[in-house]
Amino acid sequence: xxxxxxxxxxxxxxxxxxxxxxxxxxxxxxxxxxxxxxxxxxxxxxxxxxxxxxxxxxxxxxxxxxxxxxxxxxxxxxxxxxxxxxxxxxxxxxxxxxxxxxxxxxxxxxxxxxxxxxxxxxxxxxxxxxxxxxxxxxxxxxxxxxxxxxxxxxxxxxxxxxxxxxxxxxxxxxxxxxxxxxxxxxxxxxxxxxxxxxxxxxxxxxxxxxxxxxxxxxxxxxxxxxxxxxxxxxxxxxxxxxxxxxxxxxxxxxxxxxxxxxx
Amino acid sequence: xxxxxxxxxxxxxxxxxxxxxxxxxxxxxxxxxxxxxxxxxxxxxxxxxxxxxxxxxxxxxxxxxxxxxxxxxxxxxxxxxxxxxxxxxxxxxxxxxxxxxxxxxxxxxxxxxxxxxxxxxxxxxxxxxxxxxxxxxxxxxxxxxxxxxxxxxxxxxxxxxxxxxxxxxxxxxxxxxxxxxxxxxxxxxxxxxxxxxxxxxxxxxxxxxxxxxxxxxxxxxxxxxxxxxxxxxxxxxxxxxxxxxxxxxxxxxxxxxxxxxxx
DNA sequence: CGCGCCTTTGAAGGAGCTCAATTTAGGTGG
DNA sequence: CCACCTAAATTGAGCTCCTTCAAAGGCGCG
Numbered sequence: 403x404x405x406x407x408x409x410x411x412x413x414x415x416x417x418x419x420x421x422x423x424x425x426x427x428x429x430x431x432x433x434x435x436x437x438x439x440x441x442x443x444x445x446x447x448x449x450x451x452x453x454x455x456x457x458x459x460x461x462x463x464x465x466x467x468x469x470x471x472x473x474x475x476x477x478x479x480x481x482x483x484x485x486x487x488x489x490x491x492x493x494x495x496x497x498x499x500x501x502x503x504x505x506x507x508x509x510x511x512x513x514x515x516x517x518x519x520x521x522x523x524x525x526x527x528x529x530x531x532x533x534x535x536x537x538x539x540x541x542x543x544x545x546x547x548x549x550x551x552x553x554x555x556x557x558x559x560x561x562x563x564x565x566x567x568x569x570x571x572x573x574x575x576x577x578x579x580x581x582x583x584x585x586x587x588x589x590x591x592x593x594x595x596x597x598x599x600x601x602x603x604x605x606x607x608x609x610x611x612x613x614x615x616x617x618x619x620x621x622x623x624x625x626x627x628x629x630x631x632x633x634x635x636x637x638x639x640x641x642x643x644x645x646x647x648x649x650x651x652x653x654x655x656x657x658x659x660x661x662x663x664x665x
Numbered sequence: 666x667x668x669x670x671x672x673x674x675x676x677x678x679x680x681x682x683x684x685x686x687x688x689x690x691x692x693x694x695x696x697x698x699x700x701x702x703x704x705x706x707x708x709x710x711x712x713x714x715x716x717x718x719x720x721x722x723x724x725x726x727x728x729x730x731x732x733x734x735x736x737x738x739x740x741x742x743x744x745x746x747x748x749x750x751x752x753x754x755x756x757x758x759x760x761x762x763x764x765x766x767x768x769x770x771x772x773x774x775x776x777x778x779x780x781x782x783x784x785x786x787x788x789x790x791x792x793x794x795x796x797x798x799x800x801x802x803x804x805x806x807x808x809x810x811x812x813x814x815x816x817x818x819x820x821x822x823x824x825x826x827x828x829x830x831x832x833x834x835x836x837x838x839x840x841x842x843x844x845x846x847x848x849x850x851x852x853x854x855x856x857x858x859x860x861x862x863x864x865x866x867x868x869x870x871x872x873x874x875x876x877x878x879x880x881x882x883x884x885x886x887x888x889x890x891x892x893x894x895x896x897x898x899x900x901x902x903x904x905x906x907x908x909x910x911x912x913x914x915x916x917x918x919x920x921x922x923x924x925x926x927x928x
Numbered sequence: 929c930g931c932g933c934c935t936t937t938g939a940a941g942g943a944g945c946t947c948a949a950t951t952t953a954g955g956t957g958g
Numbered sequence: 959c960c961a962c963c964t965a966a967a968t969t970g971a972g973c974t975c976c977t978t979c980a981a982a983g984g985c986g987c988g
Contacts, residue, residue, distance in 0.1 A: 553823075554820065570834050848944095880966075890944070
C-alpha cells in the first residue's frame, strides 16, 4: 500500500535513492515546513519548487487534517469511500485484504512514518484493503480532491505525486519477485534489511528495532507460514546474522544478510 | 506493467468493472475518435468529457506517434530513459526484469491490445523492466511530457491517468495474493480466466485463444516451474475444464474453473 | 497470578522442483 | 516435398523445502 523500492533488489519496501527531490529554496519553503515540520512527507507535501506564498498557504491548509489512530483500529477498510491519502506521521500500519474464504486475511504491505497510504482507492473511489494500526499512530489526512486541484496549479507537486504512484508500482514488482523466486531465508533477509533501511531513513537505528507485527503477519506478507518465519529467524540467529528476542531484532551481520540474498 | 484488476478476486490482469468512463458526448469526441479509431486506449486518450476543439486537436497530435515492433524485439529495456507511455494497439508484450544472477529473468506482466505499458518509468525517469513483443505488434507512443501538460488543462484526463496508475497498483496486489496463497491449479485457473476476459474485452473469443507466451514464461509469471505449468494444464484438460493443444486453449467449463478458484 | 496470545520447536506429510527422457511442432534447406 | 534441426511441450521419478499438526514455553495484561 505504501513504501518504497529500489530498482534492482526486490525488497518489500525501500526508498528509491535515485532522483532525490530537488534541493529546497530555503526561504520560500520555510513557511510550509514549519507547519508540517514533524511530518516526513516532504516529498509529497513539499515539492520544494517555486511556490508562491498563496500556494504555500493552500498546501499548508491542505495537509493539516491530522488524526490519531489507536492500536488495532483501522484507518480505512475495504469498500470504504476513498476521500484522502494518508501520510503516516508516527506509528505503524499494515494493509491487508480479506481472502475469499473470509477467515484469514492477506497482508499486502506495511507502512511506517514518512510513508503514504491509500493510493489503492484512487481508481474506483473505494479502498481495496483494510489499513490497520499496529501501534498507536498519527496520520495526516490529505484530501484527495484538494490535492488534485493544488497539483493542477503546481506542476512539480503533480510530478511528485505521479512519481510516488509509480514507485509504488515498482515496489510491488519487487515483492512479486520476492514471492515467486526466493527461498524462506532470502525472503526474511530481504524483509529485515528493508525494515532496517526504512527505520534508519526516519531517524531510527538501522541495526536495532522492534518488529511491530506478529510472525503470522510477516508470514502472510512473505508467503510463508508463521512457523517457517519463526524457524527461519532462529536459523539466521544460529548463523549469527541477527539477534532475535521475540519482537526485538538486531542486525548483527548486514553484509552477511546481503550475501544471502545473492549479491 | 499494464493490465487490469477487479477488486476482489486476485487475477493477474483484468478490467475493473466499476466506474466506467462517463458516456461520451458523441458530437465533440467524434473528431478525436476518428484519429484514434482503431486504438483501444480510449480510456486514457479519450476522457470523453467537455473537451474544447483545441484540446481535442492537441490530444490528437499527442497520441499519433505510432511504431511497429517485431516479435522478439523490445519496446524498451531496463534503464532506458523514460519518455513515453505506450498504448498497445495490436499484438502482445511481456514485461520482465533480469534477476540478480543475470541468467534467468522474471516475467512481471503481459500486455495486450488496449492496455498501457511503461508506467514503471515515471518515478525515476528510467524504465525498471524490459518490454518485449511476443508477436509482431503496434504501439502508440504517448510522450509523457505532453500528456502531463495536457492533463493539466483537462482535469478529467488527469483523473483518468491517476486511475490507471491506481488500477495498476491494485492489479499487482492481486498478483501478490495469487503468488502467496494459491496452489498451482488455482494460479492457472486465474491466469486462464483472466486472459479469456481480456481477449474478449478487445473483440476476441473468450473461449478460444492462442497463448502468445511459452510455458516457461507463464511459469515465471505465476511462480511455478515450466514443468508444473505443463502438468497442471494437462490435469485441467483431464478434468475437462479446458482444451489444450500446445498454445491453443479452449475454455470448456468456465464455471468449473471459477469454482476451482474458490467462489 | 492466571489467562490468552504469541512464539518456539518437533515430526510427518505433501506440493512442487529438479533432473532426465521422449514427443511434438515449426522452420530451414536440400 | 521430405528430411532434418531446434525449440517447446509433455511426462516420469526422486527429492527438498515448506506446510500442517501438535505440544510446550514465554510474555503481557487484566
